[in-house]
Amino acid sequence: MAAGRMDCDVAVVGGGMAGLTLGCALAGAGVRVRVLEPQPVSAQTDPGFDGRTTAIAAGSRAVLEAVGAWPAMAADAQPILDIRVSDGHSPLFLHYDHRALGDGPMGHIVENRAIRRALADRLAALDPGALVEGVRIAAAERGARRAVLHAADGGQTSCRLVVAADGRRSAMRQEAGIRTAEWRYRQTGIVCTVEHARDHGGAAQERFLPAGPFAILPMTGRRSSIVWTERDDIAPAILALDEAGFAEELGLRFGDYLGDLRVVGPVFSYPLGLLHAETYVAARLALIGDAAHAIHPIAGQGLNIGLRDVAALAEVTVDTMRLGLDPGGAVALDRYERWRRPDNATMLAVTDGLNRLFSNDLAPLRTLRDAGLAAVNRAAPLKRLFMRHAMGLVGDLPRMIRGEAL
Ligand SMILES: Cc1cc2nc3c(=O)[nH]c(=O)nc-3n(C[C@H](O)[C@H](O)[C@H](O)COP(=O)(O)OP(=O)(O)OC[C@H]3O[C@@H](n4cnc5c(N)ncnc54)[C@H](O)[C@@H]3O)c2cc1C
Numbered sequence: 111m112a113a114g115r116m117d118c119d120v121a122v123v124g125g126g127m128a129g130l131t132l133g134c135a136l137a138g139a140g141v142r143v144r145v146l147e148p149q150p151v152s153a154q155t156d157p158g159f160d161g162r163t164t165a166i167a168a169g170s171r172a173v174l175e176a177v178g179a180w181p182a183m184a185a186d187a188q189p190i191l192d193i194r195v196s197d198g199h200s201p202l203f204l205h206y207d208h209r210a211l212g213d214g215p216m217g218h219i220v221e222n223r224a225i226r227r228a229l230a231d232r233l234a235a236l237d238p239g240a241l242v243e244g245v246r247i248a249a250a251e252r253g254a255r256r257a258v259l260h261a262a263d264g265g266q267t268s269c270r271l272v273v274a275a276d277g278r279r280s281a282m283r284q285e286a287g288i289r290t291a292e293w294r295y296r297q298t299g300i301v302c303t304v305e306h307a308r309d310h311g312g313a314a315q316e317r318f319l320p321a322g323p324f325a326i327l328p329m330t331g332r333r334s335s336i337v338w339t340e341r342d343d344i345a346p347a348i349l350a351l352d353e354a355g356f357a358e359e360l361g362l363r364f365g366d367y368l369g370d371l372r373v374v375g376p377v378f379s380y381p382l383g384l385l386h387a388e389t390y391v392a393a394r395l396a397l398i399g400d401a402a403h404a405i406h407p408i409a410g411q412g413l414n415i416g417l418r419d420v421a422a423l424a425e426v427t428v429d430t431m432r433l434g435l436d437p438g439g440a441v442a443l444d445r446y447e448r449w450r451r452p453d454n455a456t457m458l459a460v461t462d463g464l465n466r467l468f469s470n471d472l473a474p475l476r477t478l479r480d481a482g483l484a485a486v487n488r489a490a491p492l493k494r495l496f497m498r499h500a501m502g503l504v505g506d507l508p509r510m511i512r513g514e515a516l
Contacts, residue, residue: 169502307369
């Protein structure tokens with residue numbers, strides 16, 4: 111940004127997937143919004159930047175459809191038709207077939223690169239000036255009537271509401287003095303893409319191995335995305351293996367049910383931990399996405415709950431502005447906090463508990479959880495309820511998720 115001054119209603123700090131989606135939702139509703147992001151989108155969509163995919167739940171797809179970004183990523187979206195959960199090599203497993211829940215798929219696997227590209231293009235189509243690249247916000251002054259953001263290059267943005275969408279290490283959250291509950295899992299997420307000889311048939315697999323979950327997520331074509339949780343003390347040795355050694359270790363966990371495997375593209379690694387902000391709001395500030403909460407990828411829900419934040423905050427902001435009221439005022443911010451924090455706290459507790467229950471090889475726990483998986487598998491109503499939760503279709507749903515106009 112050339113060092114100058116911009117004015118808007120809402121300034122979104124961080125153009126990751128959560129920030130871009132909020133930008134699209136607000137711009138589409140006629141709100142003057144600016145999304146401030148240090149890294150150009152062209153760098154964020156480079157194959158070397160982020161090798162992850164996201165399991166987009168049905169509720170998140172509704173949000174992406176509502177903001178008009180879904181059509182541009184649909185060609186890269188692999189429908190999930192079947193989910194199989196197993197405990198190590200135990201024959202007991204939990205099996206979900208999409209036909210038990212209706213006609214549609216249970217969700218879609220989409221490459222993060224494709225999501226970012228579609229969102230950035232949509233935002234540019236809604237308002238060519240909304241995404242401001244090359245801006246790192248260094249400080250914020252949040253006053254009684256407006257907030258002013260100061261970029262590292264000296265530029266300023268004045269707004270009524272600041273949204274912190276700047277990720278797990280959020281500078282905006284820290285600047286506001288919002289404390290967090292957080293811990294590391296002593297686990298690393300190893301992520302890569304594989305090509306295989308046979309079709310996956312839209313089936314996603316999650317295997318609970320002693321070091322943590324090993325997920326095989328179907329991508330378009332004969333490809334799958336691997337999210338392999340490994341202990342912190344073992345992961346560096348696996349990451350240091352040469353191509354053949356890595357492929358061999360991967361094959362031991364993957365098995366041969368899809369025929370010959372080949373790793374394509376780089377291997378990425380992510381330290382895993384939990385983080386929850388003690389509050390999601392402060393004067394003229396709201397936190398969304400990973401800036402508010404970061405969770406274990408065991409259930410593929412991190413961005414999904416972030417997009418629920420987006421849908422709720424967009425609704426609160428638009429409703430408030432339609433009444434001629436202040437989108438950065440206490441009434442609006444309290445409504446957002448009460449709507450989202452308890453829901454996210456539940457998801458954080460569930461994913462934390464699942465990881466603790468499954469990431470070990472203790473015989474009594476194994477017996478207990480295998481019996482639990484088998485019981486859930488037999489109890490059709492309970493199984494359906496779990497799945498509707500994972501699809502993001504339970505609870506106090508924002509209008510965008512219910513398929514209504516914002
Ligand atoms: C291995 C792994 C697998 C996962 N799989 C899934 C899955 O299947 N499904 C799912 O829902 N979730 C999944 N997640 C979680 C998901 O990736 C995150 O929840 C999501 O990326 C968070 O998006 P965000 O936009 O909130 O934050 P980020 O992606 O962290 O974006 C933050 C943005 O803010 C910018 N920024 C930072 N500081 C500043 C500043 N000072 N000024 C301006 N901008 C700034 C950054 O450049 C960045 O673009 C997974 C996570 C991991 C680690």
